[in-house]
Amino acid sequence: MEMRFGKYGGQYVPEVLIPSLKELEKAYKEYKDDPEFKEELDYYLKNYAGRETPLYFAENLTKKIGGAKIYLKREDLLLGGAHKINNSIGQALLAKKMGKTRLIAETGAGEHGLSSAMVGALFKMKTRIYMGAIDVERQKLNVYKMKLHGAEVYPVESGSKTLKDAINEALRDWVETFEDTYYLIGSVVGPYPYPSIVRDFQSVIGKEAKKQILDIEGKLPECIVACVGGGSNSIGIFNEFKNDKEVKLIGVEAAGEGLDTEKHAAALLKGKEGILHGMLSYFLQDEDGQIRPTHSISAGLDYPGVGPEHAYLKDMGAVEYAGITDEEALNAFLELSKTEGIIPALESSHALAHAMKIAKEMDSDEIIIVNLSGRGDKDLDTVMNYVKF
Amino acid sequence: MDKKLVSFIVAGDPNPEATLKFMKALSKHSDIIELGIPFSDPMADGETIQMADIRALNNGMKVSKVFDIIREFRKYSSTPIVVMTYYNPVFNMGLERFLKELKESGGNGLIVVDLPVEDSEEYLSHCKKYGIDTIFLAAPNTSEDRIKKIDNASSMFIYLVSLYGTTGVRGEVSNLAIDFLKRTKKLCKNPVYVGFGISKKEHAKRFIENGADGVVVGSAYVKIIEEYGDSEETIKKLEEKARKLKEGILEGSK
Numbered sequence: 020m021e022m023r024f025g026k027y028g029g030q031y032v033p034e035v036l037i038p039s040l041k042e043l044e045k046a047y048k049e050y051k052d053d054p055e056f057k058e059e060l061d062y063y064l065k066n067y068a069g070r071e072t073p074l075y076f077a078e079n080l081t082k083k084i085g086g087a088k089i090y091l092k093r094e095d096l097l098l099g100g101a102h103k104i105n106n107s108i109g110q111a112l113l114a115k116k117m118g119k120t121r122l123i124a125e126t127g128a129g130e131h132g133l134s135s136a137m138v139g140a141l142f143k144m145k146t147r148i149y150m151g152a153i154d155v156e157r158q159k160l161n162v163y164k165m166k167l168h169g170a171e172v173y174p175v176e177s178g179s180k181t182l183k184d185a186i187n188e189a190l191r192d193w194v195e196t197f198e199d200t201y202y203l204i205g206s207v208v209g210p211y212p213y214p215s216i217v218r219d220f221q222s223v224i225g226k227e228a229k230k231q232i233l234d235i236e237g238k239l240p241e242c243i244v245a246c247v248g249g250g251s252n253s254i255g256i257f258n259e260f261k262n263d264k265e266v267k268l269i270g271v272e273a274a275g276e277g278l279d280t281e282k283h284a285a286a287l288l289k290g291k292e293g294i295l296h297g298m299l300s301y302f303l304q305d306e307d308g309q310i311r312p313t314h315s316i317s318a319g320l321d322y323p324g325v326g327p328e329h330a331y332l333k334d335m336g337a338v339e340y341a342g343i344t345d346e347e348a349l350n351a352f353l354e355l356s357k358t359e360g361i362i363p364a365l366e367s368s369h370a371l372a373h374a375m376k377i378a379k380e381m382d383s384d385e386i387i388i389v390n391l392s393g394r395g396d397k398d399l400d401t402v403m404n405y406v407k408f
Numbered sequence: 409m410d411k412k413l414v415s416f417i418v419a420g421d422p423n424p425e426a427t428l429k430f431m432k433a434l435s436k437h438s439d440i441i442e443l444g445i446p447f448s449d450p451m452a453d454g455e456t457i458q459m460a461d462i463r464a465l466n467n468g469m470k471v472s473k474v475f476d477i478i479r480e481f482r483k484y485s486s487t488p489i490v491v492m493t494y495y496n497p498v499f500n501m502g503l504e505r506f507l508k509e510l511k512e513s514g515g516n517g518l519i520v521v522d523l524p525v526e527d528s529e530e531y532l533s534h535c536k537k538y539g540i541d542t543i544f545l546a547a548p549n550t551s552e553d554r555i556k557k558i559d560n561a562s563s564m565f566i567y568l569v570s571l572y573g574t575t576g577v578r579g580e581v582s583n584l585a586i587d588f589l590k591r592t593k594k595l596c597k598n599p600v601y602v603g604f605g606i607s608k609k610e611h612a613k614r615f616i617e618n619g620a621d622g623v624v625v626g627s628a629y630v631k632i633i634e635e636y637g638d639s640e641e642t643i644k645k646l647e648e649k650a651r652k653l654k655e656g657i658l659e660g661s662k
């Protein structure tokens with residue numbers, strides 16, 4: 020486990036949280052390779068969440084676009100409708116081993132909030148979800164689901180009232196409650212050891228995808244595309260392919276209304292180095308180091324920073340990063356819904372849109388895997404504002 | 409040694425001119441003025457200081473203006489000034505440039521809430537180079553080992569966080585806080601000041617009686633500013649608050 024990825028990462032938190040992070044690090048090191056823990060994790064991933072997920076050849080879409088074969092890693096089929104459950108099960112099991120009785124989590128789109136509420140119910144832990152007041156409004160269905168599972172949803176009214184403020188508020192809670200409370204971070208962000216823990220629990224995506232593509236096609240893909248907000252689904256699928264030089268890894272950030280406007284959430288493409296939420300990474304900020312408000316059509320990508328490992332992978336040139344606008348994402352959302360009968364999450368639609376762009380330029384014997392990190396049911400309210408039938 | 413009162417307000421709340429007036433009022437009874445740089449994401453702060461940060465930022469507060477306020481204050485007073493900040497505004501400006509400007513404006517010390525002592529090597533050597541004192545925080549769950557490290561890294565005082573939580577006014581002083589204070593006092597060569605949740609004369613007195621070398625008060629002042637804004641009333645009430653707290657410190661020192 021790494022405290023830093025190059026210079027990125029670290030543990031930039033108030034002193035009171037240091038002992039809790041050390042406790043977490045110790046527990047995770049103790050259990051991560053423990054056969055019994057792994058067995059339990061695998062059991063719930065398979066029988067509760069629904070792993071493994073299929074690697075589906077999107078033949079209609081491929082034909083329509085003309086070019087590389089597009090495969091979809093179907094994380095949208097998991098319980099709750101997104102990859103977030105992989106990490107929530109893992110961390111909740113860890114929390115139980117640590118003797119914690121209460122879970123707190125932050126959420127943007129509500130997917131991580133939902134998966135945390137689900138594991139809270141499953142493992143009988145009191146659960147509170149911090150969610151920006153604006154996100155509570157635009158993700159009503161997920162809020163309702165969280166409450167069905169018995170979680171308390173706490174609307175955060177401070178700052179920009181979105182994901183970053185939900186993280187601030189969850190940290191403020193944890194500062195007071197760390198003795199019995201586990202902070203279940205939903206992405207590869209935050210202070211060490213969170214970026215490593217979340218990556219490890221999400222790396223099941225890439226492990227499966229690699230085996231599956233070798234089984235189906237007998238070779239590795241030319242390209243893997245995944246969306247990047249905090250960066251957990253992308254790290255999850257990239258991690259297993261990091262050393263395969265022939266596989267091009269592409270992370271897609273939310274370009275919102277355009278990268279040349281102020282209204283986007285592309286921390287890697289347009290941000291600069293900074294320190295927030297316990298980590299040194301890239302952040303969208305003004306000339307005075309104040310964190311800037313962000314915009315994306317998808318609440319899950321609406322975050323001014325990015326996980327420290329992504330910052331490192333970008334600097335190393337190991338992953339290429341691109342931006343997709345709201346409009347492009349929306350078009351991809353509609354295209355997949357129509358051609359394949361699959362409604363993708365608006366987050367994943369960013370990855371899909373980029374894949375559709377590059378597939379055209381590639382040969383028909385080449386392969387792209389898109390991480391379809393979530394399904395789009397939660398986004399229908401948003402999409403209905405743009406598209407009328 | 410005389411026991412100290414450290415009075416904290418947020419720079420630029422609600423505007424830089426008002427901050428200067430508030431500092432002058434507070435300095436009549438305070439030994440150190442602590443000036444907070446407002447930040448968009450103050451995760452260690454409770455609602456009172458969060459709102460102060462927002463007021464300041466909405467009124468166009470900038471890091472450079474913090475230095476202007478200090479420079480202006482120095483024309484009237486030699487009361488030491490400690491700046492409290494999150495790391496990002498410093499990191500963004502560049503550590504050396506920040507320290508140089510802080511020193512030139514007349515600032516004396518620096519607290520970076522989210523810079524852990526493990527990552528402070530470069531920070532410490534630059535602070536030393538520019539003659540800026542360092543203050544690190546310790547919490548009731550900080551191990552003895554770490555308290556010693558924090559003591560070694562600090563050059564003005566150690567800032568004890570008296571409770572598990574964010575900044576903000578609280579009811580009573582807890583036994584946890586007193587135990588922690590006594591424990592830390594034995595380990596540290598630096599003076600030990602206590603903060604977080606201190607708003608009344610009685611709180612100050614209790615900590616001083618139990619061995620604290622100083623107390624830090626913030627939210628209690630910021631609440632006055634929140635209620636009365638940029639007015640004569642605020643100035644009067646801030647001065648009165650500081651006077652009472654100092655009284656508590658003197659009573660506790662007897």
